[in-house]
Amino acid sequence: MRRSVGLFAWALLGMTAIAGAADAPKGITNLPLIFSDDFESGSSSSWVATDPAAWKIEKTDKGHVLSQFGKSNTKTPVRSPFNRAMIKDVTVSDFVLDVKLQSTIKDYGHRDMCLFFGCQDAAHLYYVHLGKQTDDHANQIFIVNNADRKKISTKTSSGTNWTDDWHHARLTRDVKSGSIKVFFDNMTEPVMEATDTTFAWGQVGVGTFDDTGNFDNVFLFGTKVEPKEVAVADQQAQPVGKKAAPDNTPPEGFTALFNGKDLTGWQGLVKNIKERKSMTAEQIAAEQIKADESAKAHWRAENGVLLFDGKGQSLCSVKDYADFELYCDWKIEPKGDSGIYVRGTPQIQIWDSSAEAQLGNGAEKGSGSLWNNAKNPRFPDVKADNPIGQWNTFFIRMVGDKVTITLNGKTVVNNVTLENYWERDKPCYETGPIELQNHGNTLYFKNIYVRELPKK
Known part of the structure; x- marks a missing residue:
């Protein structure tokens, strides 16, 4: 037997x-x-x-x-x-x-x-x-x-x-x-x-x-x-068709959102996307100056890593995106809490799945959730986080209002509707920036690559 x-x-x-x-x-x-x-x-x-x-x-x-x-x-x-x-x-x-x-x-x-x-x-x-x-x-x-x-x-x-x-x-x-x-x-x-x-x-x-x-x-x-020769650490989540290359070198067809050296392509976050839509160009420009000063004080490139010191505001891509594919390596410290906004909309959750303070919010289910969804699924299908202090890799595909997320080679969200958090009665915005969210923790990002997809 x-x-x-x-x-x-x-x-x-x-x-x-x-x-x-x-x-x-x-x-x-x-x-x-x-x-x-x-x-x-x-x-x-x-x-x-x-x-x-x-x-x-x-x-x-x-x-x-x-x-x-x-x-x-x-x-x-x-x-x-x-x-x-x-x-x-x-x-x-x-x-x-x-x-x-x-x-x-x-x-x-x-x-x-x-x-x-x-x-x-x-x-x-x-x-x-x-x-x-x-x-x-x-x-x-x-x-x-x-x-x-x-x-x-x-x-x-x-x-x-x-x-x-x-x-x-x-x-x-x-x-x-x-x-x-x-x-x-x-x-x-x-x-x-x-x-x-x-x-x-x-x-x-x-x-x-x-x-x-x-x-x-x-x-x-x-x-x-060897792991040191490839662009991302996880063995099952490499960028598409990418040969051995240094960090922050995009695979064919993708563009690096972070160049590994400075904040080119990024800017400080001005309010939220809904509020910005009601502001004049002059108002946004004035607020942008202050937001950029804060970003430069608390976000920096260090040894090929985009590092946030735990103070200040979130970081925002200069460019807006519609349909796209995105790779992003991220790492957090104990009790870390972060996320990625797509089209300016929260959020693809990143957090410490063992943090006691967040267990009541579903942290034990792992990162990759569409945490602010109210009607559609909000938690990942499977927990795929690497241990705290190790690098993780997201692959995010957004087409229309549907999002698919792979974390460390495992599909955690499969073609789920991302709801409009800012205006619940409306669908997700058609375009918007990519934002790196913070909740007052030290954060690490690298190998951020984007590929825009033709509109269907």
Whole structure:
């Protein structure tokens, strides 16, 4: 009888690159072995899942395995597999992934398991779908590029021959040529191939589309991109298609709102957007002088970080935005409380989820909430905050009055209406500034990138 011997430990626990002790396969690549896990430790602290409740370490008659025993209660911003467990803190360019896998669901026509790679956030990744039957949506290699999955495979099989036994899969990736090859059981002839250069690096992981399965003896050979070389710290929330670059260097198609050196593009906040609409240009100009003086006194660029000293007012973008995508790295201290206003409207919440004074306000649910919503959902679907003192990454997409928010690679708000806090009887303003809110705490921001979207 199988029994669970440990649930996922999702905190950062100082993992080492080689988590398990199984012997690595020989002679398959010249790339170095950078990660392995045979799960015999009974711990899965080297992995991060979209829904921890759906995964566990399970003991079988052949030893411990990583088991996706349930379906993830997680939403994805676009149609793609949502049952994912990614190798934590390892980002690669070229790689070879070698893994044993076992489908545990009752046999049916769409039985499947998946391998993920080039994963930069919840809406930008590649995946291999090993499906029992083949069509344009199954048993193919796919790209997810801020849109529903798209088939990119140029070769595939008639279907993956799933049984209840263990199988052997291998995935190879060469970034320069764009080559992607998939092997299943027979390691001499690929069952799938594709060529694509959209994502030059990313995270690697395993899972299913909507089934269940076990994984064991995971070996990752590859060229590792060190965290200090990438623009954001979290392993699953990198800017789209961004190659290794210094902080505050925008990915293709985005503009840096913070240049890492000064307050160019930012200004002090004058009242709120509703009040500004009733002011004359002369009144705004006079107030702007005072607001800018306050901003310069309390906001500054320091070592590539936009830092607020806990005094003064919020900071406001000089430019107004309509539909857009925004990346923003942020960090707070204990009891920290902040937020991001979009189109001048509160707010995408940032706070210390353990602060006792805010527990009655929902802080324990985590950051990313549309906290001022009254009729539409206001709290995040999942808590995704990193520990206090560590960097976090928002990806925010706003189209019309709908907002989607990814925090540290997890979708916490999915296409929810942002209400007009200032005028409750009206929809959200069509344009407005991006504001960095403060509540009298020291705050840190960097890697703030924006891409304006065409109006639909």
